[in-house]
């Protein structure tokens with residue numbers, strides 16, 4: 001069981017930020033990543049569609065022998081996690097990117113004014129304000145910032161236009177007086193410094209990369225399923241549709257010798 005890989009998925013390159021943090025925290029773990037680039041963006045799709053995609057990918061990752069599947073996408077975590085738990089919870093460990101962040105906010109930022117930026121799907125689900133409200137944390141305002149995903153997927157994160165778009169979103173009245181901003185989309189850590197610069201470091205910007213990696217480590221330790229091999233873990237990347245941006249970002253994180261394979265599970269999967 002311990003040598004089995006950790007499966008990680010997202011609609012595209014966003015989940016690579018989480019995967020990278022997991023690899024750093026647990027360098028001996030074997031990783032299988034699935035980027036559902038054929039269906040990107042998830043943020044504009046219905047919860048039902050995102051749930052169907054997530055079920056197909058999770059089934060694929062289980063077939064690859066994964067011991068744990070990390071839903072490295074807030075939109076899929078919001079829309080599909082309960083369904084995934086119900087369908088696969090007895091077969092495999094499952095982790096989403098929302099619950100570790102909620103626990104972190106409860107522990108460190110419960111008294112502060114919290115802003116959330118995310119996809120339309122995540123914001124419309126109200127998953128963050130609802131989970132926080134159940135813990136008595138109510139100073140929470142959310143804003144959908146869907147264009148940021150396109151900008152990042154198109155490789156524009158370092159383009160000067162990114163700063164304009166970030167400023168356009170972040171100066172909205174919804175985010176006035178926030179003390180903490182949660183990047184509730186796994187794509188956004190790629191432009192985290194632009195966001196921090198906009199606030200001139202007066203707002204604490206949180207992302208789920210390290211927080212999720214710590215949860216993965218905690219879970220595998222708890223179940224005594226950490227990989228005890230001494231060599232570096234293998235990394236296998238799948239996309240449902242090849243995009244140059246995916247390959248480029250993967251190489252930025254892991255170097256030139258990555259294994260990237262196009263594998264469209266929708267042609268074979270029967271949900």
Ligand code: DGL
Pocket residue numbers: 010011012014015040041042043044072073074075076119122149184185186187
């Ligand atoms: N990275 C994803 C998230 O965390 C979704 C981006 C998208 O496909 O819209 O929500």
